[in-house]
Amino acid sequence: MTPREVAALLAYVVRLDPRMNLDDPQAAADRLAQWCDLLSDVPATAHGWDAARTARDYIARNPYRIQPSDISRPWHAHKADALNRHVGTFEPAQHPHLDPDDVTGYRAALAAERHAVATGQQAPDTHRAITAGPAAAEVERRLAELGTYMPRTVAQALAAHRPRRAEREQLAAANRPDPLDVPCTHPPCRAPIGQPCRNLHRNPRTAHPSRIDAATAHHHARQEQPA
Numbered sequence: 001m002t003p004r005e006v007a008a009l010l011a012y013v014v015r016l017d018p019r020m021n022l023d024d025p026q027a028a029a030d031r032l033a034q035w036c037d038l039l040s041d042v043p044a045t046a047h048g049w050d051a052a053r054t055a056r057d058y059i060a061r062n063p064y065r066i067q068p069s070d071i072s073r074p075w076h077a078h079k080a081d082a083l084n085r086h087v088g089t090f091e092p093a094q095h096p097h098l099d100p101d102d103v104t105g106y107r108a109a110l111a112a113e114r115h116a117v118a119t120g121q122q123a124p125d126t127h128r129a130i131t132a133g134p135a136a137a138e139v140e141r142r143l144a145e146l147g148t149y150m151p152r153t154v155a156q157a158l159a160a161h162r163p164r165r166a167e168r169e170q171l172a173a174a175n176r177p178d179p180l181d182v183p184c185t186h187p188p189c190r191a192p193i194g195q196p197c198r199n200l201h202r203n204p205r206t207a208h209p210s211r212i213d214a215a216t217a218h219h220h221a222r223q224e225q226p227a
Helices: 003-016 025-038 050-061 069-085 102-117 136-146 152-157 163-173 211-224
Strands: none
Touching: 003 025, 003 050, 136 163
16 A cells, blocks of 8 residues: 555544544654555555455454554455465467467466456456366366367467367367267278368268267266276
């Protein structure tokens, strides 16, 4: 908080608790200097945070005179909770100027995002693509087999340029059968694992019916295996 914000907070505190009023100007100035020092890293307002509301809640619930630590402690607890709830991902789509292959730039943007969350300038991003449930471990394993060599948010931004890979990742994330997990046994095709079916007159991103059936059976067998 700036000295002006701290002074306004102290005036509000005195209005709620007249015991905090000081008649001696020097004592009032000393107290203001102390509060400014101890609250210099505490914002007046932020996402989910309001220093005045924190002071009001303290005064309403405690018989003791409020101290600056009664405001700074809740702020640092709020800050730690926000960082713990923040997934720590970075959305390149929100920053079109950032080159997905620029590792240094990506890390700097990620650090800036975490700093914004830590200082209350930005709300934590708590979204997770895969959370829990019996299928979560299987989905993670399948995505790992595909090779997660870049953050998923970057992969999503590049999906239009790598449709086959994006389709496989979508199938894995939805825990659905993937034809490319098994070889194709159709005689004119015989495409190996990971390769699309050949000699298809329909959509080239589909697979022969026998391969789809084999992939479905393979998927069900995986589901029945113990984790």
